Amino acid sequence: MIKITLPDGSVKTFNEGSTPMDVAKDISEGLARNVISAKFNDSIVETVTPLHQDGSLTLYTWNDDLGKKAFWHSSSHILAQAIEELYPGIKLTIGPAIENGFYYDIDFGEHSFSEKDFPTIEKRAIEIARGKHPYKMRDVSKKSALDFYKKQDNQYKVELISDLEDGTITFCDHDSFTDLCRGGHIPNTGFIKAFKLLSVAGAYWRGDENNTQLTRVYGISFPKQKELTEYLELLEEAKKRDHRKLGRELELFTFSQKVGLGLPLWLPKGAALRERLEQFLKKAQKKAGYEMVISPHIGQKELYVTSGHYEKYGEDSFQPIHTPKQDEEFLLKPMNCPHHCEIYNAKPFSYRELPKRYAEFGTVYRYEQSGELHGLTRVRGFTQDDAHIFCTQDQLDQEFKNVIDLSLYVLGSLGLDQFTAQVSVRDPDKPEKYIGSVDNWEKAEQAIINASEEKGLKYEIVPGEAAFYGPKLDFMVKDALGRNWQLGTIQVDYNLPERFDLTYKGSDNELHRPVMIHRAPFGSIERFVALLLEHTGGNFPLWLTPDQAIILPVSEKHEIYAEKVLKSLENHEIRALVDSRNETVGKKIREAEMNKIPFMLIVGENEEEKETLSVRRHGGEDLGTVTLGDFADLVEKEINSTLKSF
């Protein structure tokens, strides 16, 4: 008999050799029907793996992340089978489950494979699934595993197996298909009711561009057809909210081939929107004790040699600008911090004057690889809502907490309430990647963790993700479609103060080294606007949106009254415009809806007589006929409800 501990802490006794499925059956029939994966003592097992010792067992269904993982992993076996049947001689490599679905990297050799081939594969995959073939794991010796793949001339699998220990190698069989596999499958293929291929792309063997390029086939599968339909609808919705599409439709920004790739051009409405975002943050920063500074777009190469950026990124940057007479080299600034360090250096400081908080909406230029450019989220010139705080070691904790408060205020005012924090620390195995002393790194990492704890952030510590000069905290925001965005960042830096020889005079009359905090609540304004566009679908918060109201005169006869309304809305600081085109009200409403203007103010004979407005909300809600004063109150109230003061 073995003792099995369940997640709720209860302990049950089973015959030795019982399987997770047996345990599920013992708990309830419903669970037994739905269980698709299991974890026994921290390792993933099959639902049919016999258990021979005491231990704790967790059962997973489709509703668990690990259940989905087993489901998609199992699906990738089916994908591989279908492709191998249809293209004999291709070489399979790896096929893992990912966040949304799975992929398989395949060397197609002489065959070509494109989206046109999807329907055939999908059809065959569903046939295989319907066969309800059980997934069966079996142990194989290293030698026979190698023989199996050498016979197929599959150097990839041979390479994988060569790295494995003899005695730990397992194959998984289902139907007529066999694959090298560590395990973690659903009971049989019949659970998969819907199967869809999503895209095909190139990927290097083992992620190394010096290796063979393989074809990566992405797919997704579900236990119900309906769930696939819903997923595809979600993808459709994401397409509709694509910031590149909305940016064009709402006339916020554009790109020009002549200007250059990755260099966004902000149109009047977009520029005004940015301006509002910047004013919003400036106001909060002023209250938080920041001072605005301004630095130029280029700096001498020497500046970045001092900062260490040149050594690390120089060759991948925009190349130096040379002056015609003197033999000087300037770089487009990739960071604001070196400039801010020199601003700090402009005069000596006493500890009594710290912290100094220098803020700048600084535009920086980075030579991103052309294949990486994407709308506003990945560009070559962008503006950071940057600031650098120079403080004493004693002030670090408090300053860090203050920055967290500011970041939380920013996220809250923009309706971004789903987020987590990621604390990025050193990779302990690669000390050569970082500059600065181990002692300082430890102090900095601890300061970040302390502050996150105290502010009650949901955070996760990720080793190896730190910048080369210091650890950091990043806010990961979840948008309305559940997608994660990395946004604002707060970074502790002991390195630049050292390199720029920054000092302050302490109470002991000696010179000391300040600590530096880099922080940017938005991160990059470009990227932030992209997030807001996709999060809101273009329906920005009222305080931020380009046009808050549009006045729609019913006919030409009411244009004078419409202009009068516009004037008084302007007096109330409401951004509005008049649609005085020779069109019907129906058409004007339709276009205002498509332009996502929050309020449509219809003015005709009735309104003109009584000096009122008929208010229609974006989306169709009729707010009835109100006076201008009441409308202004309504707008003010709505703005105040989202935009709290800091």
Place this chain on the structure above:
RNA sequence: GCCGACGUAGCUCAGGGGUAGAGCGUUUCCUUGGUAAGGAAGAGGUCACGGGUUCAAUUCCCGUCGUUGGCUCCA
């Protein structure tokens, strides 16, 4: 940077070896309207660019540029 797909009017897209089409937008005229498209007429394109094949290329082939899905990278 690498691999695949794509590039036709301002936008969304159809077409296809014999010098171009729709809807929306835009312009003009008619209409003066009441909560998601009133009517009519007109303008607008070196079919991304450069080569090649052909009697003939926007269409087929090659290259370049750009967009895009990934990979790699990301101060």
